[in-house]
Amino acid sequence: MTSYRTDSVYRNTGIVNNKYLDVYEPGSLDLENTSTEDYVLTSKHNNRPDVLAHELYGNAKLWWVFAQFNPDMLNDPIIDFVSGLKIKVPTRFT
Numbered sequence: 001m002t003s004y005r006t007d008s009v010y011r012n013t014g015i016v017n018n019k020y021l022d023v024y025e026p027g028s029l030d031l032e033n034t035s036t037e038d039y040v041l042t043s044k045h046n047n048r049p050d051v052l053a054h055e056l057y058g059n060a061k062l063w064w065v066f067a068q069f070n071p072d073m074l075n076d077p078i079i080d081f082v083s084g085l086k087i088k089v090p091t092r093f094t
Contacts, residue, residue, distance in 0.1 A: 009064035036069060036088040043083040052081075056089060065090060 004011045013023070045052050049063035057065075067077035070087045074080045 005061070007059055007061045034069075035091045037091055038086055039089045041081065041083050041085045041087065045081060046083055047078050047081055049077055049081045052089075 003015075004013070039052075041052070049066050050060040053062040053065065054060040064077065066081070066087055066089065067074045069090060073085060073087060
């Protein structure tokens with residue numbers, strides 16, 4: 001069976017017939033017990049959550065974490081990621 005990297009947004013989603021992505025199963029992040037801090041996005045982060053993920057966690061593939069922690073502000077995790085927006089970011093993510 002094929003699987004995804006642990007930093008992938010699809011890491012908990014199965015694969016059907018070793019070929020097709022199954023119904024999306026979001027990761028099991030502990031949103032209530034994870035320490036967060038407020039972060040105001042700057043112009044270099046416009047439509048680039050991957051840049052912020054690399055800056056904060058050293059891994060651009062963790063861009064999806066921001067959408068998980070800010071579902072009301074980031075309906076589209078790319079288009080809604082604009083300068084001046086204040087979001088919650090986990091202080092540490094592994």
